[in-house]
Amino acid sequence: MAYDKFNVLTSTVVPLSEENVDTDQIIPARFLKATERKGFGDNLFRDWRYDSEGNPKKDFVLNDPTYSGKILLAGKNFGSGSSREHAVWAIYDYGFRCVVSSFFADIFKNNCLNIGVLPVTVTPAFAEEMFQEVEKNPKTEVKVDIDAQTITILSTGNSESFDINSYKKENMKNGFDDIDYLLNIQEEIITFAEKT
């Protein structure tokens, strides 16, 4: 479904340096029972965020008031495992609009682009610099410009460009999803289907 348009995002950053974070951690399976897309943000990183009694775990970054913002900075191989789009719904509903990592799992990245969370792949060195800057000063802001395809650490001025295919870019900028496009070419699809 339609989502907020994405153009330029300037925000502080929430750092999560763990590697190989799978979607079972982003949202555990037992929270997938909804039949509507509602309330997933509350269970984002549920078992890292809360203990078994439901008390917030102090050492987890989402419970640390020092860090906030619309950009989640993640360790490498983020979003592996299950294809559950619920993981991205949880990230979006929590308030993130952009996830930065040096390496994303495939299906996760696709799911992000389909619902309006921008996945930005940076070099390991740039990710490391972001982690360091944010640790030094949690108020460090980062600017993500989808049109220019650049990500900039405002404190150091260091910048890197990132990849996004031009079709997905237009979608993100306009808040469109693929179904709008596919419905427009229905006739072509039906003709194709008849041949198979």
Added chain:
Amino acid sequence: MMEKKTLFDKIWDAHVVKSIPKGPDVFFIDKHFIHEVTSPVAFLNLEKRGIGVMFPERTIATPDHNVPTIDQEKTIKDELSRMQVEKLRQNCKNHGIELHDLGTDHHGIVHVIGPELGVTQPGMTIVCGDSHTSTHGAFGTIAFGIGTSEVEMVLATQCIMQAKAKKMRITVDGELGKGVTSKDIILYIISKISASGGTGYFIEYAGSAIRNLSMEARMTICNMSIEMGARGGLIAPDETTFEYLKGKRYSPKGEEWDKAVAHWRTLKTDEGATFDLEYHYDAADIEPMITYGTNPGMGIKVKDQIPTTDGMDVNTKKSYLKSLQYMGFNPGDSMRGKKIDYVFVGSCTNGRIEDIRSVAEFVKGKRKADNITAWIVPGSREVEKKAIEEGLVAILEEAGFKLRQPGCSACLAMNDDKIPSGKYAVSTSNRNFEGRQGPGSRTLLASPLTVAAVAIKGEVTDPRELFEESPVEI
């Protein structure tokens, strides 16, 4: 000269409705599987848009992820699970979609019933809102998992929009040793390539060791392609494939069958076609495997020690130690002899009849260790039926295993089949993530044979050690 194509190219190219310049392909989907967890929001969105399902006959449904495995014939107690299953029923009814409901002859895990029904056929494109859709690649299909937005796209238009993946070939030649199974092959490969080494690729598995595998064993391999980050994996169809499909409910019949087989024989990688990346392994190097950490790449031979942190960079070391801490293990520990509390035989990786046969054959006349709770969960009703008819269930119950009804069960613990916090389970499933089998649970992945050996010994055991005690033919 004709362009040399890989099997993946042949199937992909035949399903592109159109290519968007500098964008993805509009990719046509032959068959679509749905289950109760990832489909309700897709149907809801269709309603909001006021549109229907374009080709309902191309979608097949079954409830598997959250269903109970005890008293399936009664109303589901958990309210949210019941609502998801009821929504699935309602959506199928409203849109004319074939449903294999609880208690019916072909109910089961979506990736087990597709092949059993003969829905899965060579050359097809298959998707499902589930990452282990890659299982169907064993038949020479392009099959992969999608998100709920894409489920909605397929329902609405039978297409998704994706860029073509890069191509990898993994060749395993030679003969497997005694007690070494296809699960060990794939755990071995993932331990070499890592949990992310396949990202961006579609994998073709080839070589004599793969060719010699049954369809069930091939499915185990393709199933876990996603565990190295690959979009999917496939194996060229051959006589083994045709033999398996012959006479299945949806397989072509009569003349149609001959025509189909003639076409299926063309589905292989051309001599000289190129891949973006190739790996070669020797089957003789593969031994029974087990995982010790919290991603499927953290696997070693059962007889080996957990790797130390020598040579790891800071972040990798941090994540590695966190993972071992969760598991309650130390670098350098030997895996053999680790005490285990549960064994789980089931899932779309190893919940098929062949898996249950191998466990039953192994435990026949033996008894599980007292400290072990042993669950067997067939992948489908058909598997359950065969297991009973062949006397396997009797053997397993005699050995102290508990049989449950078909479903995903403890593979992801959405129902009541949960491994308690802190307890160890050796499982035939595919994921050892933190909390995957229940909050705080600790999972070790292994083959059905290794799981059977663990059940008997009560601790991590190389199945070959037990062959010496009482030789069985595997």
